[in-house]
Amino acid sequence: MSEVAIRLTGITKLFGPQAPQVAAGLRDATRRTALLDRHRSELALVDVDLSVARGSVQVVMGLSGSGKSTLARHINRLIEPTTGAVEVEGTDVLALSPRALLAFRRTHISMVFQRFALLPHRTVIENVAYGLKMAGVPRDERRRRASAWVERVGLDGMEARYPAQLSGGMQQRVGLARALATDAPILIMDEAFSALDPLIRTDMQSLLLDLQKELGRTIVFITHDLDEALRLGDRIAILRDGELVREGTGQDIILDPGSDYVSAFVGDVDHSRWVEIGAIFPATAASGFKVPDGCPTIGHRANLREAARRLSVEGAASAVMVDDAGRPVRIIRLAEISEAMSRPTRLERTTLERQRTGKRGGDTGEDRDSV
Numbered sequence: 001m002s003e004v005a006i007r008l009t010g011i012t013k014l015f016g017p018q019a020p021q022v023a024a025g026l027r028d029a030t031r032r033t034a035l036l037d038r039h040r041s042e043l044a045l046v047d048v049d050l051s052v053a054r055g056s057v058q059v060v061m062g063l064s065g066s067g068k069s070t071l072a073r074h075i076n077r078l079i080e081p082t083t084g085a086v087e088v089e090g091t092d093v094l095a096l097s098p099r100a101l102l103a104f105r106r107t108h109i110s111m112v113f114q115r116f117a118l119l120p121h122r123t124v125i126e127n128v129a130y131g132l133k134m135a136g137v138p139r140d141e142r143r144r145r146a147s148a149w150v151e152r153v154g155l156d157g158m159e160a161r162y163p164a165q166l167s168g169g170m171q172q173r174v175g176l177a178r179a180l181a182t183d184a185p186i187l188i189m190d191e192a193f194s195a196l197d198p199l200i201r202t203d204m205q206s207l208l209l210d211l212q213k214e215l216g217r218t219i220v221f222i223t224h225d226l227d228e229a230l231r232l233g234d235r236i237a238i239l240r241d242g243e244l245v246r247e248g249t250g251q252d253i254i255l256d257p258g259s260d261y262v263s264a265f266v267g268d269v270d271h272s273r274w275v276e277i278g279a280i281f282p283a284t285a286a287s288g289f290k291v292p293d294g295c296p297t298i299g300h301r302a303n304l305r306e307a308a309r310r311l312s313v314e315g316a317a318s319a320v321m322v323d324d325a326g327r328p329v330r331i332i333r334l335a336e337i338s339e340a341m342s343r344p345t346r347l348e349r350t351t352l353e354r355q356r357t358g359k360r361g362g363d364t365g366e367d368r369d370s371v
Helices: 019-023 029-038 068-075 098-108 124-128 130-134 139-152 168-181 198-215 226-232 250-255 260-266 304-314 334-342 346-357
Strands: 004-015 042-053 057-061 083-088 109-113 186-190 218-223 235-240 243-248 297-299 318-322 328-333
Touching: 004 068, 004 218, 042 057, 042 068, 042 218, 042 235, 042 243, 057 068, 057 226, 068 083, 068 186, 068 218, 098 109, 109 168, 124 130, 124 139, 124 168, 130 139, 130 168, 139 168, 168 186, 168 198, 198 226, 218 226, 226 250, 235 250, 235 260, 243 250, 243 260, 250 260, 297 304, 304 318, 304 334, 328 334
Parallel strands: 057 218, 057 235, 109 186, 186 218, 297 318
Antiparallel strands: 004 042, 004 083, 235 243, 318 328
């Protein structure tokens, strides 16, 4: 079986009359606005390709109206693409009949929503068991499975309460338990924590990460918050006006935003929390070397902040960076780490250099308006 759980290919979505005919002309960006106006169409997504690895957390982020929720809803075909292909766990989702699509959604994909979407007249345990009931699971079995999930999300003893008797964080725990109880391999979380207070939001992120370590589900997480994206995502896709403008690991995006637009997202992020020292300081001794007596060692996956703190606490001016096998690969100095913590990204350095030299043009050699 392929290691790709979700494959979206050439997804374009237009709302309006004659959408298929209009979609054919969208590749020409210079004609796009005039074409949409003439046909009274609204462009939501244009030619998006995205593959999600099985067992990973793929974050999709962007500003309001960027198309991130629309893209997520193509995965379970709550929205039909104007053009493109949707493949989930080897199944051509667009080829499914209505009956087959309903069964596929019940067994393969669960969703968690921003506003919880709980049934107000049902108790916690009944809400958690609802997906199991729709799947035809016998009453005693669904009660047992639902009870186990209520406990795992920290709501043990609240099974008989109704949603109105719960805080927002508790309600979202019910929503998460309901989604996980069906054992669907894919979980779509659409701004699931955005309505929560900051502290509760952090708790929910921690809960999700703990569960993911154990369960290894394929998760598509929609957010507009970069800190949340960096904490949760194995990879991050950034949308702008329906186009995918950057995709990669959080570290890749921080180090190389690729455009002014993406740079605006990462500009205020404390990159010392997310960038590993191994990404800044490449190995210089592939076969290893003898560690000097008294010199501390730091794994190459430690972030810049962790490395700086470690050296400061130990009162050391330098340390040996080691690889995953524990082999020493480089000597790094605290002064170098401190410099890297304040160093601008590659894009920012290019922009600053252009400003100093008076040069104009796109940051990556592209027309900025084409992004």
